[in-house]
Amino acid sequence: MHIPDGYLGLETCAVGYAAMIPIWGIASYKVKKNLKAKQVPLLAIGAAFSFVIMMFNIPIPGGTTGHAVGAVLVAILLGPWASTIAISVALIIQSLLFGDGGILAIGANCFNIAFVMSFSGYGIYKLISGKSSATSLRRLVAAGIAAFLGLTLAAFTTSIMFGIQPLLHQTESGQFLYSPYGLKIAIPAMVGEHLLIFGWVELIVTVLVVKFLQKQEPEMILPAGE
Amino acid sequence: MDSIKKEKNQERCLSLRRANTFLGKTLLDIVKMLQASVSSEATAAKAGVLQRCDPRFKLISCLIMLVAVVLTREIIVLLAFYSIILLAAIVSKVKLGFFLKRTLLFIPLFSLFIVLPAIFEAVTPGDIVVRLNFFTKEIGITRQGLLSAAILLTRIIDCVSLSVLLMLTTRHNVLLKTLRIFKLPSVFVMTLGMAHRYIYLLLEMVYNSFTAIKSRVGIVKSARTGRRIIGLHMGHLWLKSYKMQNQVYDAMVSRGYTGEPKTLDDFKSHPRDFFLLVFSIIILAGVICLNQFLN
Structure with a gap:
């Protein structure tokens, strides 16, 4: 889901940054306000954790392996604003130091993965889990559904970014300049593969980790203040 | 009976081997990442041209060059960009084989598979260059599709190469x-x-x-x-x-x-850093002028 440079036109990359700059500003303000001084390293640890879980190869049916993103999991553990910062930091490091994802596309990638996935996943998690106890099955189901839908929504916004390229940038002779597939192809292709394969990987990983934490440290999966 | 047993055994071995690949793959990914990190740091420590530049100027110049590459619509200009990047890699003492392997193997190869269907008339209508028989149906490859795919791929290679060059020299x-x-x-x-x-x-x-x-x-x-x-x-x-x-x-x-x-803050700038910045600005201005001229 990391968009490399070259697929998106400059306007889309600029809109990605324009959308993310205020989000990063608000996230920094909220996190600074809510995080105790002793918890400052937690944000860095959260970013490193999300970077590392993206590297785990998870066995999926058919003998192959897939990767999880972990944004909803980090949002459940740290809250959506802190998750936005942690995942953004992981994406910036991946892009700048490991060439995974474009530098100009950092804004777009952070919008889809760090913001959309964290917030939508966290919202769904809170909505379904309600005021249930930390060890309840409802919370486990909520985490799974949130991870599945959060990733699918992130794939949807990514596919929109790809799909609008032929509409925005096409020459008179019909030559495409950036991502060649319109919305009719990009949305079903991206959303479809996430609904069928990667959404389930995300769901399984999130459920397993939440289940583990329910047994070990149940208060960790309760949103702040509950 | 024996052959069925043998087949079942083989299937079991295969599924066991498959089930185990995630451990090996993750370990291999970690080792590869650590190796890439070590070799990046070793290249960044060499006394090459880009390594001597102030990283602030290098980062801004890289961003300007990336913008220029993304704005470019002509394949010949994109190829010229690639030559400049390769030249920069050589004068920065980056091992060319390593650089090419790092920049051409993963993302551009993946992009090739993504972009391939777009050369057909069903996705990019236009002037048919070749007609292919696909089972009972005839499908055409268009000139616009071919050109667009070539431009997109070259642009992706340029962008990846620029990012990797920045990463290797800093x-x-x-x-x-x-x-x-x-x-x-x-x-x-x-x-x-x-x-x-x-x-x-x-x-x-x-x-x-x-x-x-x-x-x-x-x-x-x-x-x-x-x-x-x-x-x-x-x-x-x-x-x-x-x-x-x-x-x-x-x-x-x-x-x-x-x-x-x-x-x-321990950054120090030299005249060569300003040269790098001015060079990238000139390139970007050139691309903008060329786009306006072609329009």
Whole structure:
């Protein structure tokens, strides 16, 4: 889901940054306000954790392996604003130091993965889990559904970014300049593969980790203040 | 009967081997990442042309060049860009074989598969160059589709090469420090620097525990067990990391942390840095002029 440079036109990359700059500003303000001084390293640890879980190869049916993103999991553990910062930091490091994802596309990638996935996943998690106890099955189901839908929504916004390229940038002779597939192809292709394969990987990983934490440290999966 | 048994055995062996690949693959990915990191740092320490440049100017010039590449619509200009990038890699003492392998293998190859269907008239209508018989149907490859695919692929190669060149010629911690010129919030700057260090620590933890599983357990019987192992590991890794925060905070306080992060500014610019910046601005201006002229 990391968009490399070259697929998106400059306007889309600029809109990605324009959308993310205020989000990063608000996230920094909220996190600074809510995080105790002793918890400052937690944000860095959260970013490193999300970077590392993206590297785990998870066995999926058919003998192959897939990767999880972990944004909803980090949002459940740290809250959506802190998750936005942690995942953004992981994406910036991946892009700048490991060439995974474009530098100009950092804004777009952070919008889809760090913001959309964290917030939508966290919202769904809170909505379904309600005021249930930390060890309840409802919370486990909520985490799974949130991870599945959060990733699918992130794939949807990514596919929109790809799909609008032929509409925005096409020459008179019909030559495409950036991502060649319109919305009719990009949305079903991206959303479809996430609904069928990667959404389930995300769901399984999130459920397993939440289940583990329910047994070990149940208060960790309760949103702040509950 | 024997052949059925043999077949079943073979199938079982295959599924066991498949179920185990996730351990080996993750270990291999970690080793590859660490190797890439070490070789990047070694290249960044060489006395090449780009290594001698101020990283702030290098980062801004790289961004300007990326913008120029993304704006370019002519394949010949994109090829010229690629020649400049290769030349820059050579004068920066980057091993060419390593550079080409790093830039051409993964993303451009993946992009080739993505872009391939777009050369057909069903996706990009236009002047038919070749007609192919696909079972009972005839499908045409268009000139517009071919040209567009070639431009997109060359642009992706240029972008990847530029990013990798920046990454190879700048020390990782310095590159992250350079981001301060964009006036990022202090929480961000500190998190970036600290997260970069923690990544290696967490990777080492994962590497050690996966090696232990491989050497002690031997085989993982099914994909389901494999997923359970991964889930338990992720949960355990989070708990371990979470519990580490107090020790990290104490270490920060003992080194003078008072609540506001302070970082040292040790960048020095030289005339050659301004030359690099002016060169990239001229290139960008040239691309903008060329686009207007062609329009």
